[in-house]
Amino acid sequence: METDKPILLSGIKPTGAAHIGNYFGAIKQWKEFQTIGSHQCYFMIADYHALNFVQSAGDMRDLTHDLVLTYLAAGINPEKVVLFKQSDVPAHTELAWIFDTITTMPYLERAHAYKDAEAKGKEVSVGTFNYPMLMAADILLYNTAKVPVGHDQKQHIEYARDTAEKFNRIYGDTFTLPEEFIVPDVATVPGVDGRKMSKSYNNTIPLFSTRHEIEELVMSIVTDSSGDRPENVYAIHRLLKTERELDAVYDEHQGRYKALKEALVEDLDAFIKPMREKYHELASDPRTVADILEKGGQLARERANAKIEEVRRAVGVS
Numbered sequence: 001m002e003t004d005k006p007i008l009l010s011g012i013k014p015t016g017a018a019h020i021g022n023y024f025g026a027i028k029q030w031k032e033f034q035t036i037g038s039h040q041c042y043f044m045i046a047d048y049h050a051l052n053f054v055q056s057a058g059d060m061r062d063l064t065h066d067l068v069l070t071y072l073a074a075g076i077n078p079e080k081v082v083l084f085k086q087s088d089v090p091a092h093t094e095l096a097w098i099f100d101t102i103t104t105m106p107y108l109e110r111a112h113a114y115k116d117a118e119a120k121g122k123e124v125s126v127g128t129f130n131y132p133m134l135m136a137a138d139i140l141l142y143n144t145a146k147v148p149v150g151h152d153q154k155q156h157i158e159y160a161r162d163t164a165e166k167f168n169r170i171y172g173d174t175f176t177l178p179e180e181f182i183v184p185d186v187a188t189v190p191g192v193d194g195r196k197m198s199k200s201y202n203n204t205i206p207l208f209s210t211r212h213e214i215e216e217l218v219m220s221i222v223t224d225s226s227g228d229r230p231e232n233v234y235a236i237h238r239l240l241k242t243e244r245e246l247d248a249v250y251d252e253h254q255g256r257y258k259a260l261k262e263a264l265v266e267d268l269d270a271f272i273k274p275m276r277e278k279y280h281e282l283a284s285d286p287r288t289v290a291d292i293l294e295k296g297g298q299l300a301r302e303r304a305n306a307k308i309e310e311v312r313r314a315v316g317v318s
């Protein structure tokens, strides 16, 4: 595994079935970086972040296992990248604590995720409040240069960059400043109700849906639209086909929403089918996941442990 390339790192929380928003917003870009080979890539299962949402050991294990299968079925290749689980690298939580000590409450109170939870009157856990510091640790531990994510994560990466700057100012140059990588066209994939597609809104098209599920979900897409194109149908369709290809279809079926939805079902199923087949094929081999995580964990720990030692020396506990 080469180590002199710049580092690229990203992750997803194991909190439910991955959806096409996760694919087009994040995983698709990961695959492109994996193919061009410009960076050493680290792709993580953010299980400690997920603990804020999943509080059953059985569910956590199942969701973690499922997310590894998702990465693999979607085309992430553990021979080319480091695929690992956050909790297998203790330095993440250690560094998050050190960041907590240089971070102020008012600064964290400005985080969108925290403000949203507060606004909804939820009882916010300390883990939710600190979420950006653990994510900063995930990123900065590996001297990450680039973080490919969907638009909703932009602020978290700004937090990581600010935290790196602050630490460097107090303790001397230690961390690389990371940049987000967000593709504008797919920055926010809409769900079937037109809001951002998200596991927490129950409006997703899961990545390995059956043909029947795709049909039901597409038919449920909300189509109150002022123009003659059903915007929510078109926005999802646009992920799969070029504007020119779609112009032909949408002109031919102008105003006929059912026919346009049927065309979307065809295209979605053609896109999902190979991944769905790969997913079921992989699911029948339980050793694969354990072996991959063991190897990835080892590689991630090697790099993270070297960095945390540098941090310990910088703050004077080592």
Ligand code: ADP
Pocket: 011, 012, 013, 015, 021, 022, 023, 024, 025, 026, 148, 149, 150, 151, 152, 153, 186, 187, 188, 189, 190, 191, 196, 197, 198, 199, 200
């Ligand atoms: P969810 O909102 O469904 O819980 P996650 O927070 O686990 O999704 O997101 C994992 C990755 O997928 C992140 O990089 C996130 O930005 C991206 N992502 C999630 N939903 C979308 C969406 N609707 N459009 C674009 N990217 C998305």
Ligand code: TRP
Pocket: 009, 010, 011, 012, 013, 046, 049, 134, 135, 138, 139, 147, 149, 153, 156
């Ligand atoms: N917060 C991210 C999300 O909800 C997941 C995540 C955790 C992550 N650690 C990360 C993404 C580090 C990129 C880099 O989607």
